[in-house]
Amino acid sequence: MTGKCDSYTGxxxxxxxxxxxxxxxxxxxxxxxxxxxxxxxxxxxxxxxxWLRYIPLSEEDKSRLYNARIRAMxxxxxxxxxxxxxxxxxxxxxxxxxxSHPISRDAHLLLGAALYWAEGSKSGAISITNSDPVLIxxxxxxxxxxxxxxxxxxxxWLNIYSQQNDAHLKRFWSSITGIPVSRFGKSFxxxxxxxxxxxxxxxxxxxxxxxxxxxxxxxxxGWLQGALREYHSxxxxxxxxxxxxxxxxxxxxxxxx
Numbered sequence: 001m002t003g004k005c006d007s008y009t010g011x012x013x014x015x016x017x018x019x020x021x022x023x024x025x026x027x028x029x030x031x032x033x034x035x036x037x038x039x040x041x042x043x044x045x046x047x048x049x050x051w052l053r054y055i056p057l058s059e060e061d062k063s064r065l066y067n068a069r070i071r072a073m074x075x076x077x078x079x080x081x082x083x084x085x086x087x088x089x090x091x092x093x094x095x096x097x098x099x100s101h102p103i104s105r106d107a108h109l110l111l112g113a114a115l116y117w118a119e120g121s122k123s124g125a126i127s128i129t130n131s132d133p134v135l136i137x138x139x140x141x142x143x144x145x146x147x148x149x150x151x152x153x154x155x156x157w158l159n160i161y162s163q164q165n166d167a168h169l170k171r172f173w174s175s176i177t178g179i180p181v182s183r184f185g186k187s188f189x190x191x192x193x194x195x196x197x198x199x200x201x202x203x204x205x206x207x208x209x210x211x212x213x214x215x216x217x218x219x220x221x222g223w224l225q226g227a228l229r230e231y232h233s234x235x236x237x238x239x240x241x242x243x244x245x246x247x248x249x250x251x252x253x254x255x256x257x
Contacts, residue, residue, distance in 0.1 A: 021051050028052045031061030033068070044202055050133075112142035113223045126217045127209035129159075133176050136206055140177045147216050151178035155211060158187040160204035173206050 020041055027037045034048045057065070069086055103111070115135065121127040128139055140151050156179050158169055166187050174181045187204075210216070225232060 024048060024051055025055060028055045028057075031057060031064060033065050046133075046202075108142075109146065109223060110227055112139065112146065113220050113227075115139060115142075116220050117224055120217075120220075121209075124214065124217075125209055125211060126213040126220075127207060129205060129207040131203065131205040133173075133203060136173075136208065137176050140179070140208065143210060147210070147213070149210060149213075152180055152183070153211065154179045155183055155185060155209045157185045157207045158204050159207070160187055160189060162189050162192050164204060169204050172203055177206075177208065179208065 020043060023041060024037055024043060027040065032040075034045050034052070037043070037048055037052075038045055069082070116126075116128060116139070119128050119130055119135070121129075126143065128136075130136055130139075140154070143149060143154075144151060154177070156173065156177070158166065158173065160166060160169055166189075170181050170184045170187075173179070174184070
């Protein structure tokens with residue numbers, strides 16, 4: 001009976017998301033901004049961006065939205081913040097156009113390696129933890145392309161809030177990564193907090209791991225060492241000069257006050 005209930009609940013969730021997406025597309029085609037659609041449907045802007053990024057706007061709609069943003073920018077108590085957001089958006093859009101596609105093989109290789117250097121585990125098998133669906137989707141695809149491993153062999157764990165639905169979030173991340181729900185381990189549920197948290201993670205945080213991948217992890221750091229050979233040489237020279245800093249008799253983070 002429980003399995004049927006879960007299946008029915010999952011189907012209802014899928015139908016609700018499908019209806020919301022249809023409504024969002026219809027409103028976008030009418031020329032509404034993401035902010036206007038978000039107010040009507042109560043959908044995070046990041047989700048709207050993923051759903052609507054390929055929906056074109058007419059020149060008339062673009063002009064209307066631009067004029068509306070200008071009016072918001074020069075009026076009201078938040079005009080400085082609105083102006084800055086407009087500037088940031090212009091910078092991001094302009095910088096995005098500086099990247100040509102398709103990205104070269106070397107650039108693709110080093111992009112994934114650098115992201116792993118920043119966000120991945122440095123010990124044991126390959127694993128990476130993050131809350132950004134785009135980053136996680138890229139890294140799963142990168143691991144698959146570079147090491148020829150199927151996401152069906154990955155393992156995954158979630159770190160979520162107590163008020164979130166564990167089963168729904170596992171299905172969400174499974175749809176993003178291609179990792180079967182059956183390959184998800186037990187989620188860590190964060191205890192409730194009395195404080196107000198502004199930066200809520202709508203989808204929680206996911207950790208993905210590739211079993212028996214230690215050698216490939218060393219290859220990643222070998223690629224990075226090769227790319228940063230010049231800087232590594234400079235580091236070695238400086239390290240020899242300051243090698244005494246590596247010998248610490250007592251832990252450096254003790255409070256001596």
